[in-house]
Structure formats: structure tokens, C-alpha cells
Amino acid sequence: xxxxxxxxxxxxxxxxxxxxxxxxIRILWVFAHPxxxxxxxxxxxxxxxxxxxxxxxxxxSDLYAMDWNPVITAADYGDAAGRxxxxxxxxxxxxxxxxxxxxxxxxxxxxxxxxxxxQFPLWWFxxxxxxxxxxxxxxxxxxxxxxxxxxxxxxxxxxxxxxxxRVLTVVSTGARPETFAPRGVHGDLRHVLWPVLxxxxxxxxxxxxxxxxxxxxxxxxxxxxxxxxxxLRARLAGLADERPIPYRHESGGDYDDDLVLRPHLxxxxxxxxxxxx
Amino acid sequence: xxxxxxxxxxxxxxxxxxxxxxxxIRILWVFAHPxxxxxxxxxxxxxxxxxxxxxxxxxxSDLYAMDWNPVITAADYGDAAGRxxxxxxxxxxxxxxxxxxxxxxxxxxxxxxxxxxxQFPLWWFxxxxxxxxxxxxxxxxxxxxxxxxxxxxxxxxxxxxxxxxRVLTVVSTGARPETFAPRGVHGDLRHVLWPVLxxxxxxxxxxxxxxxxxxxxxxxxxxxxxxxxxxLRARLAGLADERPIPYRHESGGDYDDDLVLRPHLxxxxxxxxxxxx
Numbered sequence: 205x206x207x208x209x210x211x212x213x214x215x216x217x218x219x220x221x222x223x224x225x226x227x228x229i230r231i232l233w234v235f236a237h238p239x240x241x242x243x244x245x246x247x248x249x250x251x252x253x254x255x256x257x258x259x260x261x262x263x264x265s266d267l268y269a270m271d272w273n274p275v276i277t278a279a280d281y282g283d284a285a286g287r288x289x290x291x292x293x294x295x296x297x298x299x300x301x302x303x304x305x306x307x308x309x310x311x312x313x314x315x316x317x318x319x320x321x322x323q324f325p326l327w328w329f330x331x332x333x334x335x336x337x338x339x340x341x342x343x344x345x346x347x348x349x350x351x352x353x354x355x356x357x358x359x360x361x362x363x364x365x366x367x368x369x370r371v372l373t374v375v376s377t378g379a380r381p382e383t384f385a386p387r388g389v390h391g392d393l394r395h396v397l398w399p400v401l402x403x404x405x406x407x408x409x410x411x412x413x414x415x416x417x418x419x420x421x422x423x424x425x426x427x428x429x430x431x432x433x434x435x436l437r438a439r440l441a442g443l444a445d446e447r448p449i450p451y452r453h454e455s456g457g458d459y460d461d462d463l464v465l466r467p468h469l470x471x472x473x474x475x476x477x478x479x480x481x
Numbered sequence: 482x483x484x485x486x487x488x489x490x491x492x493x494x495x496x497x498x499x500x501x502x503x504x505x506i507r508i509l510w511v512f513a514h515p516x517x518x519x520x521x522x523x524x525x526x527x528x529x530x531x532x533x534x535x536x537x538x539x540x541x542s543d544l545y546a547m548d549w550n551p552v553i554t555a556a557d558y559g560d561a562a563g564r565x566x567x568x569x570x571x572x573x574x575x576x577x578x579x580x581x582x583x584x585x586x587x588x589x590x591x592x593x594x595x596x597x598x599x600q601f602p603l604w605w606f607x608x609x610x611x612x613x614x615x616x617x618x619x620x621x622x623x624x625x626x627x628x629x630x631x632x633x634x635x636x637x638x639x640x641x642x643x644x645x646x647r648v649l650t651v652v653s654t655g656a657r658p659e660t661f662a663p664r665g666v667h668g669d670l671r672h673v674l675w676p677v678l679x680x681x682x683x684x685x686x687x688x689x690x691x692x693x694x695x696x697x698x699x700x701x702x703x704x705x706x707x708x709x710x711x712x713l714r715a716r717l718a719g720l721a722d723e724r725p726i727p728y729r730h731e732s733g734g735d736y737d738d739d740l741v742l743r744p745h746l747x748x749x750x751x752x753x754x755x756x757x758x
Contacts, residue, residue: 238565275551288519328620333551336608336610340604340610378568382740383739463659463667464662464665474664
């Protein structure tokens with residue numbers, strides 16, 4: 205049995221954040237763009253300067269600069285002989301401290317952080333492979349999920365090992381903002397990013413903040429770039445005060461024993477909105 | 482101006498499929514699991530045998546066996562000097578035939594195929610990084626999107642270079658099926674896979690079939706494995722006759738000039754279901 209997370213229904217993020225002075229926030233900035241000279245590169249630079257000016261501590265995972273390997277292989281788990289079973293073998297390697305060194309280094313950064321900024325261009329309606337593989341390799345069973353309370357229930361969705369952290373997603377698209385609005389052709393950005401916001405962050409206990417959408421990125425003028433930098437600075441300055449997306453807690457009573465939403469909640473609704481409190 | 486796709490509203494898949502004899506379907510099988518000895522490996526083997534028995538032609542992209550590189554870099558586009566702009570540089574390299582050889586080989590398989598089977602374990606609610614990077618690197622502008630009709634409109638969502646193909650997704654999860662039902666805690670599987678079904682397949686013109694969900698994969702007994710293989714064989718036998726997910730065409734009149742769904746359609750709905758005809 206590993207670390208046990210907070211009880212459902214409590215606001216772990218608030219408690220954690222109250223304990224820290226506002227100018228002493230530890231921020232991990234994960235950056236997944238191949239070109240430092242891009243709009244994303246400029247926004248990353250502006251963001252890092254802003255958090256330094258705010259007096260926060262910051263560490264970086266610049267995945268392209270690190271030449272991050274995004275592909276899970278048996279070598280990640282000490283090359284255990286025989287058939288690879290990712291869940292089982294990753295949990296065993298985590299428990300015995302034999303995960304690949306690059307994975308352990310990223311886990312240490314996540315343990316350290318109070319907040320994470322995850323910045324990427326939206327490629328095929330999701331994170332670039334190099335970032336998807338950061339989730340795949342770093343968030344192993346026992347570290348980020350697969351941890352149980354004393355009563356046997358899994359600590360997931362609002363609870364779990366990474367509780368108390370909050371994540372700001374900074375995502376650029378070539379498309380215009382209205383095409384990612386609720387009735388836009390690409391789908392509501394919150395829904396497009398559901399696998400990341402709800403499936404990665406919230407599943408592991410981290411609060412998902414509303415993503416910062418940098419739209420029409422391919423056509424950005426210098427004035428647009430400065431406008432986006434100002435939006436980013438404002439979000440970073442208010443990081444501790446934002447209200448996260450109010451996803452439902454798995455163990456808060458809203459889901460039944462089969463983990464299906466109880467019929468009286470969001471009655472009749474079958475869309476992703478039903479999973480908001 | 483590259484190849485111009487079919488007009489919106491026509492059923493390109495049907496036309497293409499009518500022209501082929503039922504026993505002469507060309508299938509590309511994309512497989513993204515690290516362990517050939519897994520349940521996924523057994524299902525892949527059963528599926529390949531089934532399509533051979535049906536008399537179809539098949540080619541494979543076994544991404545782990547190929548040691549597929551999922552990370553876009555400037556080297557993909559002939560190492561053009563200066564700042565990397567992925568959309569622009571990939572389109573230029575495609576147009577001049579200088580894309581990396583491994584990308585061109587996968588594009589040739591897609592051109593050849595009538596149908597694609599995309600098989601993967603769901604990791605963090607999306608495809609493993611090695612598959613995400615197959616989408617990222619192979620589906621470049623000019624090949625899979627970014628192509629325009631004579632009147633200037635983009636051929637996307639039901640139209641475009643890959644029209645006439647259909648895709649069957651075979652996806653395994655550790656979780657039970659009801660947790661991916663419309664009110665299950667993880668979200669409806671169709672919504673979780675929206676970025677792939679609507680954002681990759683339909684965007685490039687390919688018809689998305691209802692995914693085959695292999696649930697509770699970690700606990701599968703030999704009898705379960707055989708049951709899943711039988712389900713897969715049935716889907717493969719009916720591949721030509723299935724009705725794809727009826728996503729709306731971008732240029733079919735349902736979206737306005739800003740690509741926002743017209744107010745009288747699915748009035749008031751803001752969920753992803755609104756994008757179904």
C-alpha cells in the first residue's frame with residue numbers, strides 16, 4: 205500500500221495552496237514544441253520570465269531539447285524477462301526503484317511541483333507524440349494511479365498520489381477560436397481535451413484549470429503574440445486563485461458501484477458535461 | 482492544387498466499395514502494442530487469419546516491430562535550414578517528394594488501402610505515443626488534409642484526400658465496459674476517442690466505424706480471448722456493409738461560414754452528439 209490520498213469531497217488543492225505563500229509556488233513547465241523560435245517558444249519564454257518576476261520557483265521539462273523518448277518498452281522496467289505486461293511490470297519497477305532513470309527524474313519533478321504548466325501545439329486534436337509518451341512513461345501505476353485507500357477503493361478522479369497540484373494547459377491551434385467553441389466543427393476545446401484534462405490530470409488527482417487557447421497561431425502577428433503573452437501572464441499571476449474545472453469525484457457518491465453516474469444526477473444527459481458537478 | 486476529393490453529400494465510401502468485389506478488399510492493419518504475446522497480439526493474429534480466410538489482401542504496420550519513430554523533427558522535411566514551421570515545411574517536403582522515407586512508405590500503404598484497422602491499448606485515454614506519432618508524422622498537409630476544392634473551401638470532415646476508406650478501431654482497456662458507457666466515469670468511449678474518430682479519420686475523409694471495445698483486458702481468460710476474437714471476426718466479415726458513425730460533413734450546409742453548427746440543428750445542444758447527422 206503506497207501513499208494514501210485525501211478523502212473525496214475535501215479540497216486538497218486549497219489546503220495545499222493555503223499552506224504556501226503566494227510568492228513561493230513551485231512550477232514545473234512541460235514544453236512540447238520542436239521549434240524554440242515559434243510562437244509557442246516565445247510564449248514559453250514570456251511565461252518563464254513572468255513566474256520568475258512573481259517570485260515563484262520553476263523547473264522545466266523541454267521535451268524536444270531533452271530528446272525525450274516517448275515510447276514505452278521493456279527496457280523501462282529493468283528488462284524483466286518474459287512477456288511484457290505494462291501495468292504489472294511498471295508497478296513492480298516503480299516499487300523496487302528500478303524504473304529507467306529518465307522516468308524517475310520526471311517523477312521527482314512532479315513530486316516537487318505545486319503546479320504544472322503543460323504547453324503544446326494541438327496536433328491531430330491531441331498532444332504531440334513526445335508529450336503523449338511523457339504521460340505514458342512517467343505516470344506509472346503506484347506513482348500516479350493504482351493506489352488504494354484502506355477500504356480497498358481506488359483513489360482516482362480527484363484523489364490519488366498527485367492530489368493538491370493544479371495544471372494549466374497552454375495549447376495552440378491553427379484554427380480560429382470559434383471552431384473550438386461548443387458548437388464549432390472541431391468540438392468544444394474542453395471536450396477535445398477531455399482525455400488530457402479529465403483522463404490524465406483529474407484521474408491522477410490534479411486539478412485541471414481551464415485551458416489557455418492560443419488560436420490562429422499560424423497567422424499570429426507580433427501584436428497577437430504580445431496579446432497572448434499578456435493573457436498568459438494574467439493566468440500565471442492568478443494561478444492560486446482560479447477555480448478548477450469542477451469534475452465529479454469518483455468516490456464522492458455521484459457514481460454507483462459500477463462507476464456509472466447515478467440516474468438523478470444530470471438526469472438524461474449522456475454527454476461529457478454530465479461529469480461536471 | 483492537389484487531388485480534389487468528392488463532393489460533400491455524396492457517399493464516397495459506398496461508391497468505392499461497390500466497385501470492389503467483396504473478396505478483394507485491401508486492408509492496412511496498424512498495430513501499436515509492445516508485446517506480441519499479449520491479448521492484443523493474439524487478437525491481431527486472429528484478425529490477420531480472418532482477413533486472409535475472407536480472401537482480402539492485407540498489409541501490416543506493426544509499429545513496435547518496425548521501431549517506428551513517432552517524433553516530428555526537421556529531419557522529416559529534408560532538414561530545411563532556418564525556423565521549423567511544421568505545417569508549411571511538411572507540405573513543401575510532401576510536394577517535392579522529399580519527406581523522410583519511412584513517412585512516404587506509410588503514405589503509400591494508406592493510398593493502397595480500402596480499409597484500415599487501427600489496433601491499440603488505450604493508454605491515458607488515447608493511443609500510445611508510438612501511434613499518436615504515426616498520425617503526427619504520416620498525415621501531412623497535402624497528403625491527408627490542407628487540400629482545397631476549386632471554389633477555395635477546404636476539403637475536410639467527410640471529404641479530402643483519404644475519402645473512400647473506412648477505419649475499424651480495435652481498442653483494449655483495463656476497465657470494464659460500463660465505465661466507458663455514456664454515463665460511465667471515464668466518459669462514453671465514442672467521446673473519449675473523438676480526437677481519433679472525428680479528428681483524425683473523419684477530418685481526412687475516412688469513415689469511422691464504431692470502435693470494437695475489448696474491455697477488462699487485464700483479466701481476460703482464454704474463453705474471453707476467444708469471445709473477443711469471434712467479435713473481431715464478425716466485424717471483419719461485415720466490414721463492407723457497416724454503417725459508419727454519421728458525423729456531419731463540414732461542407733454539407735450544417736455549419737455556417739465560421740464553421741459553427743447552425744442554430745436550428747440539434748438546437749441548444751453543446752455536446753459532441755450535436756455533430757452527428
